[in-house]
Amino acid sequence: MSQVRIQHEDFSVQDEVDVLRQVSRKIGGIASFLGCARDFSEGREILSIAFEQYTAMALGAMQQLREEAMERFDIIEVRLIHRVATVLPGEQIVLIVVGAEHRAPAFDACRWIIDELKQRVPIWKKEATSDGELWVSQHP
Amino acid sequence: MKLRVLFFGAFAERRQERECELQVRKAMSLTDLLVHLDFDVGTPVVLAVNCQVVNDYKMTLADGDEVAVMPIFSGG
Numbered sequence: 001m002s003q004v005r006i007q008h009e010d011f012s013v014q015d016e017v018d019v020l021r022q023v024s025r026k027i028g029g030i031a032s033f034l035g036c037a038r039d040f041s042e043g044r045e046i047l048s049i050a051f052e053q054y055t056a057m058a059l060g061a062m063q064q065l066r067e068e069a070m071e072r073f074d075i076i077e078v079r080l081i082h083r084v085a086t087v088l089p090g091e092q093i094v095l096i097v098v099g100a101e102h103r104a105p106a107f108d109a110c111r112w113i114i115d116e117l118k119q120r121v122p123i124w125k126k127e128a129t130s131d132g133e134l135w136v137s138q139h140p
Numbered sequence: 141m142k143l144r145v146l147f148f149g150a151f152a153e154r155r156q157e158r159e160c161e162l163q164v165r166k167a168m169s170l171t172d173l174l175v176h177l178d179f180d181v182g183t184p185v186v187l188a189v190n191c192q193v194v195n196d197y198k199m200t201l202a203d204g205d206e207v208a209v210m211p212i213f214s215g216g
Contacts, residue, residue, distance in 0.1 A: 060191060
């Protein structure tokens with residue numbers, strides 16, 4: 001499967017790590033970030049989170065992030081997946097897996113990618129809460 | 141010229157439309173477009189033209205451009 005995906009269905013972290021590990025025997029460290037749905041936000045109970053995306057732009061922006069990360073950091077491979085299904089608390093939303101020869105650039109790239117994704121990828125969350133539905137403003 | 145304008149998230153809900161087509165007779169900048177759409181100047185917005193974010197709102201639009209009018213992103 002593609003290294004960069006937007007999909008409704010859930011993903012397997014282990015499967016993605018396994019695929020990344022097969023890319024090169026030079027990989028000595030793999031760092032990952034897994035974003036999940038919380039059951040509370042700003043004092044409100046979260047029942048579910050729905051997503052909306054500008055599909056034509058979002059996938060391109062994620063692919064661009066991968067390419068920039070590969071240039072910016074001393075890393076070997078990146079996999080990046082964002083779900084756009086309606087998710088329940090505890091469910092998986094976003095996964096970044098970075099493989100490198102050494103741990104430091106893998107950690108650094110992982111952090112950089114999720115920070116940039118939040119700024120640059122046109123996806124929006126709408127939370128269903130105990131007080132009704134509301135669009136999420138950007139989280140730090 | 142003809143423009144296709146897309147709305148997302150809270151903007152689409154507020155306007156009760158996800159997209160519209162505009163026929164305009166004279167050159168139009170992104171600022172002109174926001175005024176035409178009755179967007180408050182203070183509303184945080186991200187604009188993209190043909191899938192590229194544009195920060196220079198003086199940019200003049202061209203016939204056939206697709207303009208996305210988007211709230212601040214909140215994915216991840």
